[in-house]
Amino acid sequence: MKSIRLYLLLILVATLILVMFVSLLKGYQSSIETAQGLFDERLINTAELIASAHVDQTTSDSAQRPTSDYLFFQIWDANGQLLTRSDTAPHIALSRFEKGFYDVNFNGFRWHNYVYPDPQFQRWIVVGERSDVRSSMAEDIVLATIFPAFFGIVIAAILIWWLIGTGLKPLKNLSRQLASKQADDLRPIEMAPLPSEMSQLVKIINQLFWRLDQSFQREQRFAADAAHELRTPISALQIHLHNLRQTYGDNTEDWQLMQAAVDRMGHLVNQILMLYRTAPEQIAAKDESIDLYKLTSDVIARDYQQFDKRQQHIELIGDSVIIQGHMFALETLLQNLLNNASKYAPTNGHIVIHVHQTEKGVRLTVEDDGPGIPPDQYERIFDRFYRYQNENSDLQLPGCGLGLAIVRHIIDMHHADIKLTQSTFGSGLKVVIDFPVAFNT
C-alpha cells in the first residue's frame, strides 16, 4: 500500500459512487416511470377532451386542425372510416381499434398512441404522442435532479481528500519530527494533542529513545572514565621512565623507543578525553564573542616552536573578525588543524592560514604543501581512529587518528561547515571552514 490517504480516498469515493449512483439510478427509474404514467394520463385526458369537444359527425377531410409536431389525433367512426384528423396525423389506422396504448412507427418517429372508444357517438378517438419527445421531457425533469450529484461527488472527493489529510496530520507530524531529528538527538518526541491511536506508538518510540540515550551515555562515560583513569598511571610511568633514564643513562635506542611509546600513549589518552569533552552534548552552548584572527595568531605563537623546529614557514593572512563560539573548543580546533598541517608539510614547507569575512559569515582556511589526501578519502578521515596511510611514502607520523574527529565535533557544535580540497600549493591539503554568523568589529 503506497499511501493511507490515497487508499482511503479511493475506497471512500468508490463507496460513495456506488451507494449514491445506485440509489440515484433506482430513483431515476421510478421517476421516469412516474413521468411516463403522468404523460399517459395526459394522453387519456386529451382523448376524452377531444371526444367531448368535437361533436361534428361529418367527414371533414381537409385537416385544418394544426397541432404541435409531436402530437396528433384521429377520429374514426365505428365502420373504420376516418372522420377527421389533425394535420400531422396519417390517413391510415396505425393500430387495431381496441381501447389501450400502442407503440407504432410513423413518419420517421416512434409514437405512443392511445385508442379511446367514445361511447357517446360510437366512434374511436386516437391520440398519439412522439415517444422520443415524451422520454426526453421525462428525462429533462429527472436529469435536473441527477446533475447536482456529479458535482456532489467531485466536491465530496475534494473534501474527503482534505479531511483525510487533516486526520492524518498527527502521523505526518510524527514522521516529520522523526525525519528532522539529528542522528545524535535522542530527546523524546513531544506532540501536544496526541490522538489515542498514536499515543502507544509515541510512547514506545520515546522509551526506545530513552534506552538508546542511556546506553550511549554509558558508552561515552566509560571511554572518558577509562581515559581519565589511565592518565595517572601514564604520568607515573613518564616520571619513572625519566628517573630511570637519569639513573642508567639514555644512550640506548630502546630507551628512546620506550619514551616515544609512552608519549604516544599519553597523547592518545588526552585526545580521547578531548573528543569526549568536545562532543556536542558535553559542551553547553556557552557562546562568547571571539576574535578568530587574534585567537589564531595566539595559537600559532604558542606552538611556534613546533613549526620552527622543522623550519616551516607559517603565514597568517586576514583581518580581525568576531564570531560567536566556544573559546576552548575553537582553540582546540585551531591547534588540531595547525598540528596536522605541520605534521604533513615537509621540512622547509609552507603553511598558510586565511581568516576573512565572507557574505555568509567567516571563512577560515588552512593550507599546507604536504603530500595531501586523495579526494575519495575526504569523508573517511573524520572517522574516529582512522588514519590515512599514503602507500607511496614510508613516512611514519605519530598520531592516533582522533584529531579530525575532534575537529568535526567542534564544527558541528558551531553549526559551521568544513570542506576539504586541494591546496593552492599544487600538492597538499586545504581545509575550508565556514562559520555561519559573524559580527564585524
Place this chain on the structure above:
Amino acid sequence: MMKYFFICMAIMLIPLNSYAAPPVFEILIKDHLFYPDELVIPANTKVKLLVKNQDATPEEFESYELNREKVIPGNTQAIIFVGPLPPGIYPFFGEFFPKTAQGKIIVKESGK
C-alpha cells in the same frame, strides 16, 4: 489436455443442421426505428434475419428473449440467425436507441 479440448471444440463447431437454406426476413433500421416493428415468422423453423441499418449511426440489435446481440455499423447490413422457436412473442430492441428502436418477432404456427 489442451489438445483434447481443441478436438472437442472442433467437433462442436461442425454445423449440425445445415440441410436447407433458411427463409430470409428483412428488417430495416431507419431513423432509429425498426421497419417492420412486428415481424411474423413461422414456428419451429430457423430463419435468417437480414437487418439493414440505413442510419449513419451504429445500432445494436439486441434481444434478451432471443439471446441475440449484434452491432450493426451505420449503413451496413447484418445477418442474424433466429430459431427454431416455439410460438410466442419475442421483443427485440436497438440497444443504442432503445426508446425508439423497438420491435417484436411474433412466432406463429405456420398452419394458422
Place this chain on the structure above:
Amino acid sequence: MLLNSVILVLREVLEAAMVVSLFMAFTTVSQQSRYFLLKAILLGLVAGATYAYFLPEISNWLEGIGQEITNTIIHLGIYLFLTGFLWLISSNILLPNRLVKAVMMAAIILAISRESAEIMLYISGFRSDHFLMRSVLSGSLIGLAIGVSCGIFLYHLMIALKPAAATKFICVLVVIVGGSMMSQATQFLIQADWLPSTEPVWDSSHIISEHSLPGQLLYALMAYEATPTWSQIVVYLTSLALMILVIASARFLQDQSKYD
C-alpha cells in the same frame, strides 16, 4: 437515454474491470510491479478503437458472421489465457515471471478491446446529436464510475485477504470469468449458426429478469442467461471443469516433482 447508457457502459466496464482488478490484486499479493497492467489497459483501448473502426469490414467476413466469429475468438482467447494463467500460478513458478506477465497482459488487452469497442461505437453514434450526447456522456460516466468502483472494491477485498486465501479467491473468480467467456463464445457461435440453436432448457426470467439491474450484474459477472440452451450449459460446465482440472493437475505435478 441516461439509464440506458449507464446499463450499457456498466455492463461492458464491469467485465473488463473484473479481469483488471483480479490481475491487479494478484500482482499486489505476489509483490510484482503493476506498471505493465496500465500498459495492457492502454493497448486494449487502442485495440478496441481499431476493432470499432474496422467493424463494418469485419462484419462482412464469412458471409456476414465475421463479427460473431471475431467475438468468439476474443472470448475463447481470454478463456485460454486465463486457463494458462491458472496453470502457471498453480504450478508454483517463481514470480515475477515473464510468461505470467504476458498471459495477464494478453487477457486484459483482449477483454478491454472487446468491451471498449462497443462503448466507443455507442458513443460515436451520438456525435451529431448534442442534445442526446449530454445524456449519453453523463450516463456513460456514471456507468464507468460504478464499474470502476466495483473493480476497486473487488481489488481491496482481495488484497485484504491473507496472500494464500487471496490467491485461492483469485483462482475461483478467474474460473467464473472463464466460464462466462466460454458461455458468451457459445452464444455467438449459435448466433452465427455454427452451433445448432435449441430450445431453452429453462426460463428463469420471472426470478431474475435479464432486463433488471441484478440480471445485468449477473450477466457481467457470470454471463447470466435467463433462457440458456443445452449447448451453453454444456460448454459452461465443461469449461469450468477444465479450468479446475488444470489447477488440480498443475498442483499434482508440482507435488510429484517435490517428492521426486
